[in-house]
Structures are given as structure tokens and as C-alpha cells.
Amino acid sequence: MYRARDTKLNRDVAIKVLLPAVANDADRLARFNRVAQVLASLNHPNIAHIHGLEESGGVTALVMERGRALAAALCRDWG
DSSP states (O other): EEEEETTTTEEEEEEEEEOHHHHOOOOHHHHHHHHHHHHHOOOOSSSSSSEEEEETEEEEEEEEEOOOHHHHHHHHHOO
16 A cells, blocks of 8 residues: 555545556456455445556556545554
8 A cells, every 4th residue: 555646636545556466366356356346336434435446567556545544544554
């Protein structure tokens, strides 16, 4: 999980990256995509809003809202 800045829409986001070693596993990639779809269908204050599922250069990433709870966890875990 990474903190990032969406410069096009001027907002902070969180990015969950699927590691390349895992991305080469078709079953795990399919699971990651299913999880992204399920999360995108949910609307709850304790679940981060999904902005997109992106792929670039063989790297798959889930881009999501960086809310207060997620921000606190990121700061606590990754300083």
C-alpha cells in the first residue's frame, strides 16, 4: 500500500500494488480483480471508495480513497 497524489484531480489516494510475482499467477490476478469489483460496489463510511483498477508496464494496482482511517494506518505502519 502506498500513499500517492492524483495530480489530474488534485487529491490524495492510496495505491495497493499487486506484486509482479503474484500478478503472473492467473488465479491471484483474477482474485485481485474480483476483490476490486466487490469493493467498488460497496458504499460504507468504513470502506475506502475505489477510484480505479489500473495496469501499466505489467504492474496492476488498485487506486482508492485515502480517508482518515487509512491515512492513520499508513502513517502508523509506514511513517
